[in-house]
Amino acid sequence: MKRLLARGAPLAAFLALWQWAAWVPISFNFPTPWQTVVALAELLGSGALLQASATSLQSLVLGFGAAILIGVPLGLLMGVVRGVGRVARVYLDLLIALPTAALIPLVILSFGINVVSSAVIIFVFSAPFITMNAYGGVRDTRPRLVEMARAFGASWGKLFTRIVLPSALPMILAGLRLGLSRAFLGLIVAELLLSPFGLGKLIMNSRSMFEHDKMFATVAWTLVLAGIALAVLARLEARLLRWRAA
Amino acid sequence: MSATLGIAIERLSKSFGAVQALADIEIQVKAGEFLALIGPSGCGKTTLLKCVAGLLPADAGRIVIGSRPVSGPGGREASLVFQDFALLPWATARENAEFGLLLRGAPAAERTEAARRALAKVGLAGSFEQAYPAQLSGGMQQRVGLARALAVNPQVLLMDEPFASIDEQTRRILQDDLLRLWSEERKTVVLVTHSMEEAIYLSDRVVVLSPRPGRVHRVLDVPLPRPRETLDVRASGEFARLVDELWQILKKMQ
Numbered sequence: 001m002k003r004l005l006a007r008g009a010p011l012a013a014f015l016a017l018w019q020w021a022a023w024v025p026i027s028f029n030f031p032t033p034w035q036t037v038v039a040l041a042e043l044l045g046s047g048a049l050l051q052a053s054a055t056s057l058q059s060l061v062l063g064f065g066a067a068i069l070i071g072v073p074l075g076l077l078m079g080v081v082r083g084v085g086r087v088a089r090v091y092l093d094l095l096i097a098l099p100t101a102a103l104i105p106l107v108i109l110s111f112g113i114n115v116v117s118s119a120v121i122i123f124v125f126s127a128p129f130i131t132m133n134a135y136g137g138v139r140d141t142r143p144r145l146v147e148m149a150r151a152f153g154a155s156w157g158k159l160f161t162r163i164v165l166p167s168a169l170p171m172i173l174a175g176l177r178l179g180l181s182r183a184f185l186g187l188i189v190a191e192l193l194l195s196p197f198g199l200g201k202l203i204m205n206s207r208s209m210f211e212h213d214k215m216f217a218t219v220a221w222t223l224v225l226a227g228i229a230l231a232v233l234a235r236l237e238a239r240l241l242r243w244r245a246a
Numbered sequence: 247m248s249a250t251l252g253i254a255i256e257r258l259s260k261s262f263g264a265v266q267a268l269a270d271i272e273i274q275v276k277a278g279e280f281l282a283l284i285g286p287s288g289c290g291k292t293t294l295l296k297c298v299a300g301l302l303p304a305d306a307g308r309i310v311i312g313s314r315p316v317s318g319p320g321g322r323e324a325s326l327v328f329q330d331f332a333l334l335p336w337a338t339a340r341e342n343a344e345f346g347l348l349l350r351g352a353p354a355a356e357r358t359e360a361a362r363r364a365l366a367k368v369g370l371a372g373s374f375e376q377a378y379p380a381q382l383s384g385g386m387q388q389r390v391g392l393a394r395a396l397a398v399n400p401q402v403l404l405m406d407e408p409f410a411s412i413d414e415q416t417r418r419i420l421q422d423d424l425l426r427l428w429s430e431e432r433k434t435v436v437l438v439t440h441s442m443e444e445a446i447y448l449s450d451r452v453v454v455l456s457p458r459p460g461r462v463h464r465v466l467d468v469p470l471p472r473p474r475e476t477l478d479v480r481a482s483g484e485f486a487r488l489v490d491e492l493w494q495i496l497k498k499m500q
Contacts, residue, residue, distance in 0.1 A: 148332040151299050152346040152398070153320020162349070166336050243336045243378045 031213035040217035048202065049221055056187055056198030057225075059115045063122025064183040071130030071179070072172060078131070079138020080164065089135070095128045100186070104194050115197060118190040125186030126179035133175025137168025170244070173237045180233060184226040250432055251312035251323055251401040252277040253298060258307035259459075260293055266459035267293045271307070273453055273462060280428060280435045282449035284442065284492070286499060290460030291438045295406050298436065299326050311402060322350075324402035325395035329410050331387045333379040333394075339365065340375040343393040350398065357397075364393035367427060385416035392424075396431075405437045409444065421448060422475040429473055442496070446470070446488045447480060454495055464495050 015033050022032040031039070043049040078085035103124060111117035141164050149163050191200020199222050206215035238245070253275040260268040267290040275281050283291040296302040298309055300319040309316040311323045325346065333342050343361035352360070365371055368389040379387050388408060395403060409417040425448060428435060439445050445452045446468055456463040468488060470479050479485050 142332075144328065144330060144332045145334065147301060148326070148328060149345075149349060150319045151301055151326045152349040153322075154349045158349055162345075163334075166334070169336075241336075243380070 029210060029212045031216050035213045036216040036220060039211070039213035040221060043202075043214060043217055043221075049218065052198045052202045052218075053221070053225065055115065056118075056191065056200070059118035059190070059198070060122060060183055060187050062115070063119035063186065064126055064180060066119070067123050067127035067130050067179055067183065068176065071127040071175075072134045075131040075134025075136075075172075075175075076138055076165075076168065078135040079141075079168070080160070085135060085139075088131075092128050092132055092135075095124070096132070100125055101189055101193065104190065108194055113194060113196075117194060118187065118197060121190035121194070122183045122186040125189070126183040129182055130172075130175045130179040133171045133178065134168060137171030137175075138164055140171060141167035170241055173233070173240065177230060177233050177237070180229055181226070184222070184229075188222065249312075249401070250277040250434055252279070252434060253402065253436065254310040255294075255298070256307050256310070258294070258297060258309065259305050260290070260297060260302065261305055261459075268297070269459035269461050271460065271462060275434055275436060278432045278434055279451065280449045281437070282445035282452045283436065283438045283455060284440065284445045284452055284496070285455035285460065285463070286457050286496065287440070289455040289457040291455055292406055294455070294460065295326075295404050295436060295438050299324060299404050322398070323400060324404050325398055325400040327388075327391050327395050327403065327405040327408045329407040331379070331384075331391040333387055333390055335379050338376050338378055339370060339382065339390045339393075342379065342390050343397050346394055346398040360397045360399070361393065364397040365390070367396060368393045369423065383416070384412045385420055388412060388420065389423075392427075396427075400433065402434045402436070405435065407438055407440065410440065417444075424448065425473065425475040442489050442492045443480075446485060446492060447474060452492060454492070454499075456499055463499065466492060466495070 018033050022030045022035075024030075040049075074088070078088050100121070104121060107117045107120050107124075111120055145163050145167065146159060149159055154162065187198075188200050188203075191198050192204060196204075199218055202218045203215055206212070206218060253273075255271055255273040255275075258268055258271040259266070271294060273281075283294060285291050293302060297304050298311075298316065300316045300321055303318075311321065314321065314323065334345065337345065340358070340361050343365050344357040347357040347360055362371070362375070365375060370386065370389050370393065374382070374386065379390065382390065391408070409420055412420065421444065435449075437445070437448060447470075449468055452466040452468060453462060454464040454466065455461065466488070470482070470484060470488070471477055
């Protein structure tokens with residue numbers, strides 16, 4: 001009961017504030033929560049939302065998947081081979097500091113207007129964080145554990161799989177969560193600014209038609225998708241890092 | 247199983263850059279002996295232990311365990327016990343105890359069996375096997391560390407201030423347990439400590455190292471009767487006299 005209240009109260013407050021904002025209204029054609037829900041049901045019913053989601057998720061899977069497949073091994077390599085780490089760090093710091101949206105025209109020029117260029121933007125948004133975390137994870141490895149394993153005659157391979165990798169795992173997983181949030185950000189930025197695809201296109205279209213309820217519904221839906229994806233990752237994390245809860 | 251081995255440390259020197267850590271160390275540890283290394287901080291006692299474990303290469307001189315000269319880490323004769331336990335936080339007590347065997351490629355069934363036996367020896371049988379280090383007290387964590395060292399059945403135990411970060415009451419219990427284990431297993435033990443009481447209570451001989459560079463300053467025999475864990479040796483006048491003698495030696499070095 002107490003937990004329910006603790007979880008429900010912020011949501012209720014948020015909805016009340018939203019309702020009030022629509023009553024005032026704080027801007028032209030501001031939809032109420034209920035109008036948004038109706039629009040969401042409508043969009044789901046017509047299939048437009050699911051179709052847009054499928055398109056968006058496609059570039060998300062492509063971009064985020066590539067970010068994991070390249071970012072994690074690269075970060076591990078940077079951590080294990082000092083020289084690689086020192087050099088690559090500089091570029092990663094630059095990439096993180098860069099206003100990534102500024103890259104979009106370049107990406108369009110290189111890849112054209114399609115799902116791939118959305119995926120590239122998503123990759124650029126998320127990969128540096130995934131890489132940096134994997135790198136930091138390796139560097140967090142306690143030297144004492146390495147010493148202990150060496151004293152038992154651990155080979156280089158075993159040192160990596162039995163000491164370095166599990167030491168880095170918490171940071172790697174945190175990096176994936178951070179990267180996933182950044183991937184959703186990249187997705188919407190890409191679809192709003194460059195390509196008439198997916199959820200971003202739906203948001204833009206609704207806005208240009210003054211269908212603000214539909215626009216809100218799409219944004220809310222995107223949040224739900226991101227929330228589900230993050231929850232799945234959190235579950236994975238809790239499973240893999242059982243020992244931390246102990 | 248296998249005969250107990252002695253350790254010969256011959257004219258050992260070790261420098262870190264321009265700093266000489268150890269100079270001409272000459273120590274013979276007899277098979278089955280319990281030897282303590284003590285000295286002011288900076289005397290290189292931990293460095294010496296790491297050389298014996300093969301973790302640090304010597305600059306000059308050599309170390310022989312049994313008949314095999316130490317040439318690198320991973321020798322099967324000796325196991326290390328660490329001050330900070332060096333347990334894997336993501337592994338259960340049993341998995342930690344198995345770790346040495348895992349690294350040496352022992353099959354799973356054999357590992358489990360050996361780890362169980364070792365955990366039982368250090369008093370951690372049963373439900374503790376499945377506990378993670380964070381769920382165990384410092385004393386229990388060090389028991390796991392000791393079990394890991396014993397599980398590979400070494401002839402030599404190298405202990406680097408194993409009880410330094412454990413509270414006094416638990417430390418005394420662990421010291422007694424160690425003495426019991428030692429008398430049952432008859433392993434050669436080299437213990438680095440900064441506690442004079444601990445050195446006298448546990449060992450047959452105490453080697454006092456002087457600092458910068460570390461040299462053998464004195465060797466003190468400890469002729470206290472055994473089994474000390476049952477004889478209440480701490481309360482004896484002889485114990486007090488030996489601790490004081492050790493203190494006088496160390497005091498003059500300050």
